[in-house]
Amino acid sequence: MKAYGKLMLVIFAVFMLAGCGEGEKPDVSVFMIDQHSDPSEVVEPLKKTLQDKLGQGVKLEVFASPLYNPQKLMVEYAAGDHDIMILPEEDMKNYGKLGGNLALDNYFDPKAYPDGVFASKEEKEDKTIDNTEHLYGIPVKQLKVFKDLKYTPDKLFVTIPVTSKHVDNAVKAIKAMTE
Incomplete structure (x- = not known):
């Protein structure tokens, strides 16, 4: 019976903690991680x-990992x-x-950011490989906001993950980075 009581206490604690931090969600969330600098x-x-x-x-939130960790990025x-990943x-x-x-082609000119253009090589439903090139990332070093902040690491890119819940706001934020 003691084990059952402890189990119930743990379950109760998990549910209580799950409710913590449930504040107002941002309209656009940015996550940054880099191998060669501390974003x-x-x-x-x-x-x-x-x-x-x-x-x-x-409402905007910006998060950064001070250390590069591929598992953290995967999580x-x-x-x-x-809504935006800088990686x-x-x-x-x-x-x-x-x-x-x-693919960011509909929002930004791929010719302006050739380093972020590549073919995904995804396998389509018909088992063929997608060799169509698209703009998937924009180099941080080309974005005015990062130039102004004097933070322009080479080989760091801004992209929008497919899981973004606020694509329109993410695009607005990236466009604001270019101005």
């Missing part, structure tokens, strides 16, 4: 700059909580080839 240095100035550009009508992708080129391309990133 947490620019979280607050990036958030302030983007919030000013987007206005108070769009962030799997959780689907972020190393190799990871952006790997997730893109797995179908994890939205």
Whole structure:
């Protein structure tokens, strides 16, 4: 009977903790991770700059991992909580080839960002391979907001994961990064 009581206490604690932190969800969430720099240095100035550009009508959150960890990145992708991912080129391309990133061709000029254009090589329903090239990521070093913040790591890209719940706001935020 003691074991049952402890089990019930643990279950109760899990349900109580699950309710914690359930505040107002952002209209656009950004997650940053890099192998060669600490993106947490620019979280607050990036958030302030983007919030000013987007206005108070769009609630923005910016998160960063101070250390690069591929498992952390995988968890962030799997959780689907972020509308924009800022990550190393190799990871952006790997997730893109797995179908994890939205093609950005309809929102941005692929010719302006050739480093972010590639074929996903996804297998289609008819078992053929998709060799069509699309824009999947935009280099951070080309975005004005990061230039202004003096944070322009080479081989770091902005992309929108397919799990984004706010694609329109994510596009607005990336466009604000270009201005």
